[in-house]
Amino acid sequence: MLLAMAIAPYRATRLQDEDVSTEVGEGLDEWAAGKILVKPPDQLELTEAELKEEFTRILTANNPHAPQNIVRYSFKERTYKPISYVDQMAIHFSLNGNMILKDSDEGRRQNARLSIEAGNTEDIQEEAEEAGTAEVAEAAEAEEPPPLRPKERKLANQFNFIERASKTLNNPLRDRACQSEPTPCKNFSATANQWEIYDAYVEELQKMEKSKEKEKPRAHIAKKEEKRRGRKSTSLESQSDDITKVSKAAKIMERMVNQNTFDDIAQDFKYFEDASDEYRDQQGTLLPLWKFQYDKTKRLAVTAISWNPKYKDLFAVGYGSYDFMKQSRGMLLLYTMKNPSFPEYIFSSESGIMCLDIHNAHPHLVAVGFYDGNVAIYNLKKPSSQPSYKSSAKSGKHTDPVWQVKWQKDDMDNNLNFFSVSSDGRIVSWTLVKNELVHTDVIKLSVEGTTMQGPEGLQLQTLGCGTSFDFHKKIDYLFLVGTEEGKIYKCSKCYSSQFLDVFEAHHMAVDAVSWNPYHTKVFISCSSDWTVKIWDHTIKTPMFIYDLNSAVGDVAWSPYSSTVFAAVTTDGKAHVFDLSVNKYEAICTQVVVAKKKNKITHVQFNPVYPVVIIGDDRGHVTCLKLSPNLRRMPKQPAVQLAAPDKVLHNGSEGI
Amino acid sequence: GAGKSRALMQIFSEEIMEGLITFGIPIRTTFDNSTTVQYAGLLQQLTMKARSTVRDIDPRNDLTFLRIRSKKHEIMVAPENEYLLIVIQKPCE
DSSP states (O other): OHHHHHHHHHHHHHHHHHHHHHHHHHHHHTTTTTOOOOOOTTOOOOOHHHHHOOOOOOOOOOOTTSOSOOEEEETTTTEEEEOSOOOOOOOOOOOOOOOOOTTSHHHHHHHHHHHHHOHHHHHHHHHHHHHHOOSHHHHHHHHSHHHHHHHHHHSOOTTSOOOOOOOOOOOOOOOOOOOOOOOOOOOOOOOOOHHHHHHHHHHHHHHHHHHHHHHSTTHHHHHHHHHHHHHHHHHHHHHSOHHHHTHHHHHHHHHHHHHHHTHHHHHHHHHOOOGGGGGGTTOOOEEEEEEEOOGGGTTSEEEEEEEOSSSTTEEEEEEEOOOSSOOOOEEEEEEETTBSSSOSEEEEESSOEEEEEEOSSOTTEEEEEETTSOEEEEETTSOOSSOSEEOOTTTTOOSSOEEEEEEOOOOTTOOOEEEEEETTSEEEEEEEETTEEEEEEEEEOEEEEEEEEOGGGOEEEEEOOEEEEEEOSSSTTEEEEEETTSEEEEEESSOSSOOSEEEEOOSSOEEEEEEOSSOTTEEEEEETTSEEEEEETTSSSOSEEEEOSSOEEEEEEOSSOTTEEEEEETTSEEEEEETTTOSSSOSEEEEOSSSTTOOEEEEEEOSSSSEEEEEETTSOEEEEEEOGGGGOOOSSHHHHHHHHHHHHHHHTTTO | OHHHHHHHHHHHHSTTEEEEEEESEEEEESSOHHHHHHHHHHHHHHHHHHHHHHHHHOTTOOOOOEEEEOSSOEEEEEEETTEEEEEEEOOOO
């Protein structure tokens, strides 16, 4: 009867309980008054004694459920030993709380979060925190979180980072282009030199002048003329050669080439002075320089040469023939020393030219006398090869060759005029009046004492044949005429029928007479009778006579000295005399032309340069330089005049 | 006019001479083609330079002639309007 045993104690407890319950029951007995104690049938029956036993009860904190017999193996004693202490804790209820320590990290973080979410409540929380805490440190900690909070907020949560992106729709690109036509470009470069500026100004000036001219009423006619001229010139140009367009340049070039070719001659001309003249005892030489020839004049003889008074290097040569039987055409050529190869101007004529003269004031006008008795004036400025004005049978030409022409001063109406002398015995003055040659007989060379009895009682006068004349340099009306009979007449323009004087000069035709350029009284004459004679026009007999062993073709005074003159003979020699040095002999006698049978026909001194030109009958013109001995000039011009006087006085005995 | 051209041809025909006329480009020449072109081009420039020099010093002045003397020959240039006349001459010594 375990149960009984067990129940025994239990009963105790039960009794306790019952006690309690009975107590309670007692309390409640009132309630359960009617309760009767009922003994169960299986209740233990206890003796009285046993019923009166007291059992003591103790309240302890021992866990009744705690095991009291836990044994553990002890390796020390190698036996099982019961544990002395057994845990008596009995957990009746456990609940995990979610409270965090506010000082910890998590607490601070949450605090911060809470403060950002609720701004005002933060302060309250702060205050609450401040109030809640007694330590200053805690208060200080509370102050720190607020400034940290905004920083902390910005930090991205690295574990919870969200990246957000959005893509916009890009519009497709489209190219649009527009191309315009490029503006026409032109490269231009220039330099602004002084002369370009000058040219521009000059052009401007010309334009202004032209516009002014156009305003004038004359312009109408002038324009028409210009147009006509313009047409003519253009038509000419279109026909002409390329070379003629560069005609000026070609001319210069030609001269340069010639200068190069004849360089040594040019140098001689300019600079060479014959040093050996010192040793030659006053003799001089003629140095040959250039030789001028033109193939068309090879058959012709030089009949006249004359230097141009303005252009000292230009000279005119007339070609014709002295031979009565062989008369052909004639030519007039103008050469310049700058170009020995080719003449500058060429004029041809039907009849041989016998003489020529260039006007002093108008150096482009050349008066020419022909073999057929005509005279003409050539104008160098005009390009034609025909004379500008020509006499004719109607206008009173000579009936015999014209031997000499000479320009005179313009007459009172400012017309040009010149004189001509011819074998027909007339000295004619030609005047250019309104583009026509008008002639006036000045003198008829009547031979004294030769009036013949013609039929029916007419008195015919034979006329002398004039072959040369020369006008006095100072006395305008005075002139000398040499004739074929050998006489020299001194005439005046004023007296048309009578001579002032007659000189029985030579035995044959007088080829040349010439006044001395310095000494007004002295003149020289030469003739085919081999002599050269020097006269004083007041004395009938010559002062000097020189016999040159050959017919003298021409004689000329030098322009630089009153005592020097040159004479050329048909044997090809040139003689130069200087009366102040040697009165009886030439100081230079020199063969000038190459071949024999080449007669020299004319000689002329250049007015400026120390050269002479000599023409021969083969159509050649030679230029020679005078050596220093031939060029002695008296020191003073007064002496020039005086010297011949001295010479004359001394020399007149010599004859 | 006619006389001048005759004279020029005379120059050209002599042995010592050769020449050409140019107008920017050669018009008339006695040289062979390549030499002509060379001479024309080079001398054109030189002439322009010479003319510029002369006129720069005095604008009223103008170039009339240009001569270049070398060991072998002498080159002569004469400008006129737009033309250039060039002559090469060998020295006759």
